[in-house]
Amino acid sequence: MKPLSYRVGAARIPVFIGDSDSPLKNQLRLAPKAAVVVDKNVAALYKNLFEDIGSADGAVTAVLDATEENKSMEKAEELLSFFLEKNIGRDSVLFAIGGGITGDLAGFVASVLQRGIGYCHVPTTLLAMVDSSVGGKVGVNHKVGKNMIGAFHQPNAIIMDTRFLETLPKQELICGMGEIVKYAVLRGEVFFDFLEKNHTRLLNKDKKTLERIVRMSVETKKRYVEKDTREAGVRAHLNLGHTIGHAVEAATNYTKFKHGEAVLIGLVAEAHIAMHMKLLRPSSFERILKMVRQIARQANEKVPLDDALGRLKYDKKVKAGKVRFVLPTGIGRVVIRDDVSMKNVVDAMKFVASDGLISLS
Ligand SMILES: NC(=O)c1ccc[n+]([C@@H]2O[C@H](COP(=O)([O-])OP(=O)(O)OC[C@H]3O[C@@H](n4cnc5c(N)ncnc54)[C@H](O)[C@@H]3O)[C@@H](O)[C@H]2O)c1
Incomplete structure (x- = not known):
């Protein structure tokens, strides 16, 4: 696998994308001592892989039930105790093998264990490959809100083995697609056009298409991360689709829509807002809408409108009491606006409901 890489300060983080065992084996060989946190579903599906890791000298493995409830301080503390008692220390490398939940939690553990040890992320979901594993954001949830406690801790390496996606359920694939459509809108014509022509191949898990799209997505995220490592400026553009998306997720108590599904809804709603503010041409809106229609499921899930509108105020993108929207102004262009009217x-919410992506209550 020829690695892509992204730079953060003096560090260059290699991202291996492909279908070979060697990058993981090499990283294991390089680690004086390996600590592993693995998603329990992944561990069950890929027993052979874990036999290999188990045979690595002195490897210590914790199996994780990857739920949002377990992405918590309590679970982090449990893992810290487990690893400290097994003498995992400064010279060890923690391998996080699983989706975004596993990566966020294990990365957080690595960031605080003895003030930070090396870690290596092996994302096994499409969302974790294209989004959560890249950029160094790690953390856990708090009862006040999701991802409220965390750190920036860049991995030593990220290893994306697309063979893991063979066992990924369709809804999880769609979840990753939400972020991919977002990247395509951000990046511009070449990516968007490729996705328009290839989204069916992607949904059918065509190996070459998956690899190409993962690479294009990582290249897109890399541009933002390198310019704005700690999310103080332009990285905010990655929140495209997320202002309305989060409101929809929160108003339905995170039980009706997977995150990426909510992002797809958010993309259409925010493009609709942009069109009505005369920032986006109707033809570009139609392209975004058509793409989302082909990917998202038609959901009759009820979203309480007033609750969703109320949630906008608590979004992390609120600044000085104003809700900040990232709005598309074309394929490959966005603008941040805080003057979007409630009307x-x-x-926009009524439009996504009329299109069958949600139903309103
Ligand atoms: N750190 C960041 O920058 C960032 C960015 C986006 C999202 N996130 C976080 O990522 C999390 C969501 O990540 P996710 O969507 O990967 O969810 P996840 O980790 O919950 O994985 C989804 C499901 O897929 C299963 N799974 C994982 N790999 C599999 C495989 N290869 N085959 C079959 N099943 C498999 C898991 O067991 C789980 O049931 C959220 O907690 C979110 O907050 C973080």
């Missing part, structure tokens, strides 16, 4: 938001 525009309501109209």
Whole structure:
């Protein structure tokens, strides 16, 4: 696998994308001592892989039930105790093998264990490959909100073995697609056009298409991470689709929509807002809408409108009391605006409901 890489300060983080065992084996060989946190579903599906890791000298493995409830301080503390008692220390490398939950939690553990040890992320979901594993954001949830406690801790390496995606359920694949459509809108014509022509191949898990799209997505995220490592400026563009998306997720108590599904809804709603503010041409809106229609499921899930509107105020993108929206102004262009009227938001929500992506209550 020829690695892509992204730079953060003096560090260059290699990202291996492909279908070979060697990058993981090499990283294991390089680690004086390996600590492993592995998603329990992945461990069950890929027994052979774990026999290999188990045979690595002195490797210590913790199996994780990857739920949002377990992405917590309590679970982090449990893992810290487990690893400290097994003498995992400064010279060890922690391998996180699983989706975004495993990566966020294990990365957080690595960031605080003896003030930070090396870690290596092996993302096994499409979302974790294209999004959560890249950029160094690690953390856990708190009862006040999701991802409220965390750190920036860059991995030593990220190893994306697309063979893991063979066992990924369709809904999880769609989840990753939400972020991929977002990247395509951000990146521009070449990516968007490729996705328009190849989304069916992607949904059918065509190996070459998956690898190409993962690479294009990582290249897109890399541009933002390198320019704005600690999310103080332009990295905010990655929140495209997320202002409305988060409101929909939160108003349905995170039980009706997977995150990426909510992002797809958010993308259409925010493009609708942009069109009605005369920032986006109707033809570009239609392209985004058509793409989302082909990927998202038609959901009759009820979203309480007033609750969703109320949630916007608590979004992390609120600044000085104003809700900040990232709005598309074309394929490959966005703008940040804090003057979106409530009427525009309501109209956009009504539109996504009329299109069958949600139903309103
Ligand atoms: N750190 C960041 O920058 C960042 C960015 C986006 C999302 N996130 C976080 O990522 C999390 C969501 O990640 P996710 O969507 O990967 O979810 P996840 O980790 O919950 O994985 C989804 C499901 O897929 C299963 N799974 C994983 N790999 C599999 C495989 N190869 N085959 C079959 N099943 C498999 C898991 O067991 C789980 O049931 C959220 O907690 C979110 O907050 C973090």
